[in-house]
Amino acid sequence: MYALSRALYKDISRYTSREQVNPAHGTNRAQVLSACEETMERVAEDWRYFHDPERYLFEQIRPYFPITEQLRVFNLIDRHVEMAIKVAKTYAARGFKPDGTRLRCRATTRRSTPCVRNIVPGTEYCPSHQHLAEPHFDQPRRSIAEAQQADAA
Numbered sequence: 001m002y003a004l005s006r007a008l009y010k011d012i013s014r015y016t017s018r019e020q021v022n023p024a025h026g027t028n029r030a031q032v033l034s035a036c037e038e039t040m041e042r043v044a045e046d047w048r049y050f051h052d053p054e055r056y057l058f059e060q061i062r063p064y065f066p067i068t069e070q071l072r073v074f075n076l077i078d079r080h081v082e083m084a085i086k087v088a089k090t091y092a093a094r095g096f097k098p099d100g101t102r103l104r105c106r107a108t109t110r111r112s113t114p115c116v117r118n119i120v121p122g123t124e125y126c127p128s129h130q131h132l133a134e135p136h137f138d139q140p141r142r143s144i145a146e147a148q149q150a151d152a153a
């Protein structure tokens, strides 16, 4: 994920404003870099529960870009985040995070501690907690147009 975050930063950093937006917190580029890393790490850790990461990141860093470059920057973020989610999904299907560590069960035990067992690949839970798995997981979301068509039919 580090490589993906660097690739994103490399693509967008050239468009940052020359004028320092928030000098007390470092240069525009330094702030863009740390926001990219934070978002990509969260995608790696928790992509299933991170809604619209591309929008989240864009909102964080848009002040560092001139308005004339913002659409271009958003499109670049969108493309890179989509790639990162694909990578995370590929690892998750085998039971791993992109950093190579095992995905742990999301359940909480009766003692209120997190379950530490490995997941069944392709699910979010260990064998004992499979009953908690949500059936709608990983189904593609319908677009508004599709939903309207389905309702009209």
Ligand SMILES: [Zn+2]
Pocket (backbone or CB within 6 Å): 105, 106, 107, 115, 116, 117, 125, 126, 127, 128, 129
């Ligand atoms: Zn479990």
